[in-house]
Amino acid sequence: MRYLFSVLFLVIFTTSQAQKPKQLFIKAAKFYDSEKNVFLVNQDLLIEGDRIVAVGSGLKKPKNARLIDLGNSTVTPGLIDAHTHLLINQKITKDGLEVASKVPADERMKQALGFAKSSLMAGLTTVRDVGNSGQFLDVSLKEQLKRDETPGPRLVVSGPILSPPGGQFGRLFPADSFLINQEYRVVKGAEDARAAVLEHIRRGVDVIKVCMNTDNRVLAPDEIKAIVETAHQQKIPVTAHATYDESARDAVLAGVDGIEHGYSLSDSTLSLMAKRGTYLVPTDVSREQGKLRVAAIGMKGKEGEDYLNGALKGFHDRLNRAVKKGVPIVSGSDYYNDIPGIDRGKGSVDVLLSYAEAGIPIPTVLQFATLNAAKALGISNQTGTLKKGMKADLTVFKGDLEKDFPTALFAIEMVIKDGKVYP
Numbered sequence: 001m002r003y004l005f006s007v008l009f010l011v012i013f014t015t016s017q018a019q020k021p022k023q024l025f026i027k028a029a030k031f032y033d034s035e036k037n038v039f040l041v042n043q044d045l046l047i048e049g050d051r052i053v054a055v056g057s058g059l060k061k062p063k064n065a066r067l068i069d070l071g072n073s074t075v076t077p078g079l080i081d082a083h084t085h086l087l088i089n090q091k092i093t094k095d096g097l098e099v100a101s102k103v104p105a106d107e108r109m110k111q112a113l114g115f116a117k118s119s120l121m122a123g124l125t126t127v128r129d130v131g132n133s134g135q136f137l138d139v140s141l142k143e144q145l146k147r148d149e150t151p152g153p154r155l156v157v158s159g160p161i162l163s164p165p166g167g168q169f170g171r172l173f174p175a176d177s178f179l180i181n182q183e184y185r186v187v188k189g190a191e192d193a194r195a196a197v198l199e200h201i202r203r204g205v206d207v208i209k210v211c212m213n214t215d216n217r218v219l220a221p222d223e224i225k226a227i228v229e230t231a232h233q234q235k236i237p238v239t240a241h242a243t244y245d246e247s248a249r250d251a252v253l254a255g256v257d258g259i260e261h262g263y264s265l266s267d268s269t270l271s272l273m274a275k276r277g278t279y280l281v282p283t284d285v286s287r288e289q290g291k292l293r294v295a296a297i298g299m300k301g302k303e304g305e306d307y308l309n310g311a312l313k314g315f316h317d318r319l320n321r322a323v324k325k326g327v328p329i330v331s332g333s334d335y336y337n338d339i340p341g342i343d344r345g346k347g348s349v350d351v352l353l354s355y356a357e358a359g360i361p362i363p364t365v366l367q368f369a370t371l372n373a374a375k376a377l378g379i380s381n382q383t384g385t386l387k388k389g390m391k392a393d394l395t396v397f398k399g400d401l402e403k404d405f406p407t408a409l410f411a412i413e414m415v416i417k418d419g420k421v422y423p
C-alpha cells in the first residue's frame with residue numbers, strides 16, 4: 001500500500017511538474033534598460049518557460065524557481081545583429097568570393113550551423129541574414145535551427161539579394177557569371193521586380209534586400225519603386241545595400257525601410273532619412289579588427305596604418321553625423337570573412353566596439369543592438385527589451401559592461417534565448 005502510494009504520488013508529482021513551465025529567478029547587479037536607455041542596479045527577473053513574467057527590484061523568488069545570482073555581471077536584452085551572412089565564409093583574397101561560393105550547398109549549411117552557434121555564444125540571440133546565401137539556403141537554415149533546436153540565434157532572412165544586372169559586382173570575368181545566378185536575383189524592369197518580390201515572399205523570406213548600386217550599375221527608379229510597393233503591400237520591409245550617396249538617396253525616396261553601409265552619405269540624405277524614419281545600419285569595424293583586416297590584405301607598416309586611419313575616420317564621421325541628424329541607428333556587422341585570429345561570433349559583436357570608438361555613449365551603443373534593431377526587424381513586441389511579456393532573451397557579460405566595455409563585450413558569462421540557458 002505504501003509502495004502504491006508513493007508510485008501514485010510520483011506520477012502526480014511528475015505530471016504537475018511537466019505542465020508547469022520552468023521558472024528562472026535572475027538577480028542582476030547591473031542591468032541595461034533599452035527603453036529608458038540607462039543602466040539600473042539590483043534588478044530581479046522572473047522567467048517562466050520562454051517568457052519574462054516580471055522585472056523589478058526586490059521581487060520575491062517563487063519557491064520552485066531556479067535561482068541564478070549573477071554577482072557583478074551585467075545583463076542586457078539579447079543582442080541583435082541586423083546584417084549577417086552566415087552562409088558564406090570568404091577569405092580576403094581577390095578570388096575570395098568565387099572560392100567561397102563554390103563550396104557545395106550542404107557544406108555551406110554545415111558551416112553556417114557552426115557560425116550560428118558561435119554567434120549565439122557571443123551574445124547574439126537574433127540575427128538578420130541578408131543574402132549571399134545561395135538560392136534560399138538561409139530559409140532552410142532558419143527552418144533547420146528551429147526544427148532541430150540546434151544552438152543558434154533566431155533568424156530573420158532575406159533570400160537572394162535583388163540586384164541590377166551583374167549582381168553586386170562591378171566587373172566579373174565571364175567564367176565567374178555562375179556567381180550572379182547562384183547568389184542573386186537579377187531584376188530586369190519593374191514588372192520583373194514585382195514578380196521577384198512575390199516569389200521571395202512565397203519562398204518564406206522576412207525581408208527584401210536590394211543592391212542599389214554596384215561600381216557601375218544601379219537599380220532604375222521604377223524598379224526600386226515597384227519592389228518597395230509590392231513588399232510593403234505584403235507587410236514585408238525592404239532594406240538597401242547602398243554605398244554611394246546618390247543611390248542611397250534614390251532608395252530612401254522610393255520608401256525603403258533601411259540603408260545598409262551608407263559609407264558616403266551626405267548631410268542632405270541623412271536629413272531625409274531622419275525625416276522619413278529610414279534607419280541606417282553602419283557596418284563598421286573597430287581599430288583592433290581593422291588592424292587584423294589590413295594585415296590579412298597584406299598591407300604593411302605605414303601604408304596599412306594610413307589606410308586604416310582613413311577608413312576609421314570616415315566611419316566615425318558618418319556615424320556621428322547620422323546620430324546628430326536623428327537617423328535611427330541599427331547595429332549590423334556584415335562580418336563574413338575568414339580572417340586568422342577572429343571567431344565568427346566575436347567578429348560580429350565587434351561592430352559595437354566600433355560605435356563606442358566613434359564616441360557614442362555605451363547605453364546608446366546597446367540601444368542600436370537591442371531596441372532599435374528589434375524595431376527595424378519588426379519584432380520589438382517579442383525581443384529587444386527586458387520587460388513583462390517579452391521573450392526571455394538575455395545576454396550576460398562578465399563584469400561591468402558600462403565601465404569596461406572593450407573587455408566585457410567579449411567576455412560572455414551566459415546567454416539565455418527563449419528561456420533556455422547557454423552554455
Ligand SMILES: [Zn+2]
Binds near residue numbers: 083130334
Ligand atoms: Zn553585407
